[in-house]
């Protein structure tokens with residue numbers, strides 16, 4: 001069983017590749033490495049004993065896609081390839097629409113041409129915007145507030161139109177909440193190219209001394225400790241959710257839309273506390289002004305995924321922090337310096353930087 005994983009060298013795609021291999025799939029990874037590196041392929045091999053097929057290419061390139069679909073009999077597609085930074089999408093919206101929407105169209109057109117009709121799409125809780133009610137259910141109104149979020153809404157709508165016109169497609173729109181954590185081996189994890197925008201990778205960089213201190217954006221929200229509440233989900237749980245969605249699609253044509261979250265929430269201060277406990281490191285922080293655009297609290301109603309997919313997140317915040325720490329401590333500079341990083345792999349107590 002061959003599965004095309006676009007963006008499979010990235011954070012979530014690489015973890016899904018590991019889980020897919022364990023479930024008996026052979027991954028064909030198509031990635032242009034615009035936000036990742038080829039080292040990931042080696043690491044997936046090291047974890048699983050299987051080397052995924054890797055093609056360096058852009059999902060917007062129809063010729064590359066034709067080559068892929070004509071060279072392998074593809075059974076399903078996991079489509080991760082996209083730009084994902086909310087703030088950047090405000091600055092360069094055309095790049096976001098072109099890559100995210102344009103890339104998805106090219107993939108779908110190639111699939112149609114080759115008669116491949118099983119497609120799993122990385123959507124996001126960001127499609128909901130500021131929710132009217134929490135926890136958020138799948139039928140809650142979508143209210144995107146950034147170009148990035150609008151790319152996800154547009155693609156969701158394209159997928160709905162497609163299944164309406166051609167009901168034999170099997171499509172999952174998976175709305176991820178806040179993916180964090182890393183594979184328990186510490187061999188793969190999140191590796192932001194620049195200063196991290198997101199909370200967990202920032203904390204992890206403070207813990208290894210790559211950043212001096214964390215700025216906590218806002219301490220005056222109407223929440224239990226004044227900081228924002230989010231539904232952090234372990235990336236391995238998320239990856240297993242994709243496999244559960246694929247199983248579901250095997251038996252069901254049409255469109256599936258589910259939240260992938262834990263159904264619980266944590267505040268920024270709780271995440272800092274859990275990370276300090278898991279790592280034994282002090283995380284210096286200061287509370288600063290609110291970050292524009294942040295919503296005070298949102299988390300998933302995760303019951304539909306349980307009901308339809310038989311899936312639920314199993315790993316708690318302590319595991320998310322412990323696994324992030326294992327990855328970051330072993331790879332203080334991410335994938336970029338593999339030799340030095342490997343020396344640190346088992347030295348979780350060392351605080352050294354490469």
Ligand code: NAD
Nearest residue numbers: 007010011012031032033034035036058059081082122124
């Ligand atoms: P990532 O940047 O780590 O991975 C995306 C991968 O796609 C990268 O390896 C990048 O090189 C590749 N890529 C980008 N454009 C490409 C193109 N045109 N052709 C080929 N490859 C391309 O991001 P991630 O965190 O793993 O996110 C994966 C997906 O999940 C994205 O669609 C993202 O929008 C979505 N998502 C992510 C989060 C999150 O917080 N990480 C939350 C919700 C949804």
Ligand code: WQD
Nearest residue numbers: 086124126178197198199200202215216217228268291294
């Ligand atoms: C979490 C909390 C921040 C950094 C984003 C995207 C969303 C989705 C997931 C893709 C917030 C606070 C953060 C920092 C902080 N991605 N924070 N200091 O904003 O909930 O969601 O990632 O689809 O679309 O918007 O995640 O990790 O950035 O923030 O205090 O240095 O941590 O204010 O309360 P967010 P995040």
